[in-house]
Amino acid sequence: MSADIDVRPVAQAGPGRSQARLRVAVIDRDPGFMQVLSNRLDAQRWDHRILTSPATAEVLVAMRLNALVIDIAILGPSSWEYLERVCARLPGLAVIVCTGPSSVAQRVRGLRLGADAWMTKPCHPEELICVIEAAVRRHRRNEMPELEHAIAVGEITIRPDLYQAYRGEESLELTAREFEILHLLSQSDRVLRREEIYERVWGYAMAHGDRSVDVFVRKLRQKLRLVSERWSYIHTHFGVGYRFAPTLDGVEASEAAEGNSGRHRDDAHDLTDTSPELDSALAG
Incomplete structure (x- = not known):
C-alpha cells in the first residue's frame, strides 16, 4: 500500500527551542494526535512527514529520516512483520511505537523486534519529543564511526x-x-x-x-x-x-x-x- 504523505511547512523556532533539525515521519490516522504533534514538531523546527498508511522500507530510506513514530494499530495483522522489516532494513533509524493500550507481552515483543521505545496513548507531545531526541542521540553515538566513513x-x-x-x-x-x-x-x-x-x-x-x-x-x-x-x-x-x-x-x-x-x-x-x-x- 502506498503512503499518503502530508508535507507540512517548517515553522521558525521560538526562544529556547532546539536548533538541531531532525527529520521525522509519523505513521498515524488519529487527526487530533497528528495535529497536536505536528504543531510541536513545527515548534522544534524539525522537518516532518505525516503518513496515513505505511511506507515501504525503501521509501523510508529515501526520506533520510532520523526517527519514525508509528501507531502499529493501523497496520492490522501485518504490524509485527512491518515493524521487524523496517528495523532490520534501517538499523540507524530511531523507531518509536506510539499506540493505544497494550499488554506487557506486546510491548516486549515490539522492543525485541527493534523498536527504541514504546509509548502509550494518550501521551503528552513534549514527552514524545524527548523520547525521540533520546533515541536519536543513542543511534548517533552508536553510528558515529560509520558516519565518519561517508x-x-x-x-x-x-x-x-x-x-x-x-x-x-x-x-x-x-x-x-x-x-x-x-x-x-x-x-x-x-x-x-x-x-x-x-x-x-x-x-x-x-x-x-x-x-x-x-x-x-x-x-x-x-x-x-x-x-x-x-x-x-x-x-x-x-x-x-x-x-x-x-x-x-x-x-x-x-x-x-x-x-x-x-x-x-x-x-x-x-x-x-x-x-x-x-x-x-x-x-x-
Missing part, C-alpha cells in the same frame, strides 16, 4: 550506513547489489577484475561467460549519469575489469590523449553493453 566523491556521497548514494538530498535509488558494487569499486585504488567483483559481491566464483557484473555496472552508470551528468565515475579496462576514478568529462579524455588511449573507456562507449533480454534476466 565517502564524498565527485558530486555524490556514498553512505555505507544507509546502503545508498546521494547527490545532495537526491537518492540514486540504488538496489542493494548496485550499491555493493559501487562501494566495492570506490574502496579500491586499482582495476578490479570482473571475476573478483563477482566473487566479492555474489559470494561465489563467476561462471565462464557470465556477464552479470557488466549488466549491473551499466545500470549503475546510468543512475550515476542521471544525477551527475558531467562526471564519469566507473571506467572500463577492456579484457580486465573496472576502475573507480571520478573525473569531470574531458579530463579523462585529456589523459588518453597523453598516452593512456586504449587503457580504459567510460560508459559512453562501453562495449560490454548487454542485450535487453540479459538485463531482464539479471534484474532480480
